[in-house]
Amino acid sequence: MSLTTRLLGLAFASADTLVEVDANGVVVFAIGAGAAAGEDAGATWTGRPLIDLLHDGATVLAAVKDMKSGVRIAPTPILVTAGPDRVRRASFRAFVLPQMAPAVSCAISYEGPAFATPDVEVRPLMKPDEFLSDAGRVLNANPDVALSFLDIKGLDAVGDDIADRMNRRIEATLQSAAVEGSAAAQLTNARFALLRPTNDRRDIAAEIVEAGRAEGLSLGAEAFNSPVPAGSDSLCVLRAMRFAIEGCLKGDGLANPQIAFADSLKRTFKEAESFRSVVKSRDFEVHYQPIVNLDSRAVHHFEALARFKADSGPADAIRMAEELDLIKSFDLAVAEKVLKRMRQPGAGLLKMAINVSGASLGDDNYVEQLLRMTAGASEERRRLIVEVTETSAVADIEAANRRLSGLREAGIKVCIDDFGAGAAAFDYLRKMAVDAVKIDGAIVRDVQTEERSKTLVHSIVEMCRSMKLETIGEMIETDAVAAELKSAGVDYGQGWLFGRAEADPRVQLPTPTMVRRRGTVEAWG
Secondary structure, X not given: OOHHHHHHHHHHHOOOEEEEEOOOXXXXXXXXXXXXXXXXXXXXXXXXXXXXXXXXXXXXXXXXXXXXXXXXXXXEEEEEEOOOOEEEEEEEEEEOOOOOOOOEEEEEEEOOOOXXXXXXXXXXXXXXXXXXXXXXXXXXXXXXXXXXXXXXXXXXXXXHHHHHHHHHHHHHHHHHHOOOOOOEEEOOOOEEEEEEEOOOOOOHHHHHHHHHHHOOOOOEEEEXXXXXXXXXXXXXXXXXXXXXXXXXXXXXXXXXXXXXXXXXXXXXXXXXXXXXXXXXXXXXXXEEEEEEEOOOOOEEEEEEEEEOOOOOOHHHHHHHHHHOOOHHHHHHHHHHHHHHHHOOOOOOOOOEEEEEOHHHHHOOHXXXXXXXXXXXXXXXXXXXXXXEEOOOOOOOHHHHHHHHHHHHHOOOXXXXXXXXXXXXXXXXXXXXXXXXEEEOHHHHHOOOOXXXXXXXXXXXXXXXXXXXXXXXXXXXXXXXXXXXXXXXXXXXXXXXXXOOOEOOOOOOOOOOOOOOOOOOOOOOO
């Protein structure tokens, strides 16, 4: 056996195709398999420019043309054209033998079958929120996946020109390793995340180190894998994933993100099951906080607030319920308890505000169920107000408005809660027909100390008056703040100054400014 044959055999032991490219980037020799099924590279590649054979191969071609004698390109992820709108993932290596310069010897190793080009288009890495949003779709379509983190050290000392090329290499490597149809995210300057097949044994950390070496960089890289347990609820996985990624975004990051993800996943499963049980058994309480007329200090209505027996606060439980899509049944359970309290003997004409998450307005079920609960009780409907939390997500505002309009037509009033707390405030007000606006407590709290907050309150009141909407200020803790809001024209107030949430609604408040007789409550404006 000749030495040439032996060398060729050794080369094929680690590659599917061998290619020689001349100084102009044209293939002058090829042997082995092409990217398409049954294709002979020798017959179809010889004489063609290398760039024509690669999908988005400008970076690789530039690197090949710049190669000098004795230099090599470490394994680099590429996409090889495999027919019209078809590509195939591969690893590309190249080197220049001194006796063959300027010709470049290339080796291509394929990774998996060919697939449609749009599914693997190399695109900029996602931001964390984009990655989490897309992860839900990926998890539903690909149950056998792992969440991977990749830490790369040494990127902060890279110049701009090299940084651009290196970023392209990182993008290509991560997206080639990601579950088909998904992408990867950059969490910090040095930490990345992706969803990849559980059985993928590629060492992406080593690939990044080699890619850096090809650019003349000395990088360090480490990958962490945390498989998603079979049969996992994708919503629970997403919440755990969010926890792990948010930890990575903290100033000091997480030393072991894969452990944080695994621990969070276990805890999330437990919390979700516990919450489902609490809602099903109605094993929670509803407390009632008074909302008063700022002119008379008489009780106008009450906001119904859930209270749980567990150690976690209601805000944490409700946030979890929103993330895990458990909030719809909970919102209806709260409404059921409030209506039951309104129907008790001696309740008189108590009026109640109940909260509804934006997620509950994502379909017709919440409105249909609430109307069914109050069917034949028009007076009860007139004593209800639904508060839509401005900080919760309403995916389709126009559709939500149609559903809320159904409540208003039935006599139930609608209020935008936490107005001003999020970016959606004015979009809500513009696109949803409502009766009242509750000004976010963070704005109210600073109305005396920050001129901007004071100006904002006055602007909200003026705008609401022009739209014939009532206004409520929340988180009022002092008489001075109450007086400031009253002066600005705010109609109603809520906060510890007037009373905390209690298990039994009290219409008489322990304040000397109360001017109404015991048991009197006001009618809706």
